[in-house]
Amino acid sequence: MKPEKPIIEQISKPKNAADNGDEGALAADSAPLVPDQPFDVPWHAEVFALAVHLSEAGHFGWQDWASRFGKNLAAASSIKAGGLNGGNDYYQIMLETLIGLMKEKDIVDPELLSALELQWREAYITTPHGEPVNLRA
Amino acid sequence: MPHDHHDEAHAHALLPSEPALRVKALETILTRKGLIDPAAVDAIIDLYEHKIGPRIGAGLVARAWVDPGFKAQLVNNTDGILSDLGFGGRQGEHIVVVENTPDCHNLVVCTLCSCYPWPVLGVPPAWYKSDAYRSRAVREPRTVLVEFGVIIPPEQSIRVWDSTAEIRYLVLPMQPTESYGLDEAALAGWVHRNCMIGTGLPSAPRTAASGHD
Numbered sequence: 001m002k003p004e005k006p007i008i009e010q011i012s013k014p015k016n017a018a019d020n021g022d023e024g025a026l027a028a029d030s031a032p033l034v035p036d037q038p039f040d041v042p043w044h045a046e047v048f049a050l051a052v053h054l055s056e057a058g059h060f061g062w063q064d065w066a067s068r069f070g071k072n073l074a075a076a077s078s079i080k081a082g083g084l085n086g087g088n089d090y091y092q093i094m095l096e097t098l099i100g101l102m103k104e105k106d107i108v109d110p111e112l113l114s115a116l117e118l119q120w121r122e123a124y125i126t127t128p129h130g131e132p133v134n135l136r137a
Numbered sequence: 138m139p140h141d142h143h144d145e146a147h148a149h150a151l152l153p154s155e156p157a158l159r160v161k162a163l164e165t166i167l168t169r170k171g172l173i174d175p176a177a178v179d180a181i182i183d184l185y186e187h188k189i190g191p192r193i194g195a196g197l198v199a200r201a202w203v204d205p206g207f208k209a210q211l212v213n214n215t216d217g218i219l220s221d222l223g224f225g226g227r228q229g230e231h232i233v234v235v236e237n238t239p240d241c242h243n244l245v246v247c248t249l250c251s252c253y254p255w256p257v258l259g260v261p262p263a264w265y266k267s268d269a270y271r272s273r274a275v276r277e278p279r280t281v282l283v284e285f286g287v288i289i290p291p292e293q294s295i296r297v298w299d300s301t302a303e304i305r306y307l308v309l310p311m312q313p314t315e316s317y318g319l320d321e322a323a324l325a326g327w328v329h330r331n332c333m334i335g336t337g338l339p340s341a342p343r344t345a346a347s348g349h350d
Contacts, residue, residue: 038186038260043157048260049181050164053173055228062228066302070249083268090251090266092156099163108166116162120153127150135165 044091051098060101069097190259193224194307195328197257198339199321202312212236212309224256228302232257235298236309237335242289244282244297244335245306246274252300254307258333265334275299285336308335315341 039045055062072093077084084090102108119135127133153161167173201208210218212234219225219232226232232254235243247253248271253261264270273281278295282288289295298306310332316324316339331337 038190039182040263041154041157043153043160045182045186046160046164046178047156048185049178050160050167050173052181052227053178054167057172059172062230063302066250066252073250077268083272084266086251086263086266086268086270088156090263095156095160095163099159102163102167107170107172108163112166113159113162116165117155117158120158120161120165124150124152124158129148129150131150133150 040087043095044088047091047095047098051094054098059105059107065097065101068101069094072097072100185255185260189256191257191328191330191333192325193259194254194257194330194333195325196321197222197307198309198328198333199324201309202316202324203321208309215307219256226254226256226305230302231304232307233298233304234307234309235296237311239293239311241294241296242282242335243306243308244274244278244295245300245308246271246297247300248272248275249299249301252302252305254300254305257307258330262330282336285331287336287338308333310339313339 039048051065054060055065073084073090076089076093080089084093099108099113103110116135120133123133123135164173164175164178168175197211201211207218215232215234216225230252235245237243247265251261251266253265270281275297278297279289282295300306310328312324313327316327319327326342327339329337329340332339
């Protein structure tokens, strides 16, 4: 497939970087030659993998996913001062988008989800350090 | 450091963050309903943490630099060649290669969310997903590139490509003249992730130990 037209084409002279106003440097330290970790914390990887797995299993199409996720990102960025930083906030919105989809499909019951969150918390608090954490039957 | 204090502080398992507990709750429901295979979820994580990353894209770029026939295939039949090499898209997306030239520099963004050529670059860095990049790459690409340390001469135009769920873009950077004569394996070390997004230019590996991404 060949590309369509680019969204913009700039031929004008470069602007001075100092013209950025208060937006600040985007990436003075954001272009590492050595890559950052693909995921900062395990739950970022887990929610990403869940979304990919559920889509591949046919529970939703990726275009539908991108559309919903994009809308939620836009809504969140409009109310967060300074905008989203693409880190924890991004994955939290990914998680809520996934939960929202699962609720719509009557797969996830919000009350059960909340109850299980509390059960997992309790399991961590009551499991001695070093032992595997499991939900009580 | 008093060791018993350490033991006291971690008498129970470390409590994950709120969203981490929420993910666990969600996984529990999905597993109980038989909708997910935990082993398959783990395999996806392992794939993106350890097996797929910018080195795949760097290898393609380096090969394109030394093999004109491969380059023609990569640019003109991207999906076909990537599929042949085992780098096909998981979501049925198409990957389009956009080639930098002395007249045109290409820059990739996803204004909607973070669509990205996963099969050849892995998961995107945080800055690619940030509001700042997603909005400013379109509005003021030259300024954004300056902040990445990339100065595009006035006579070179900049094309900004907006990735979607269906089409993901990969930039084929120009080979630096200083690298002429190197073999494919050495050239791959000149190609780091940002080159293939358009926010960087190929450069010599810093050290044998660190290399590029």
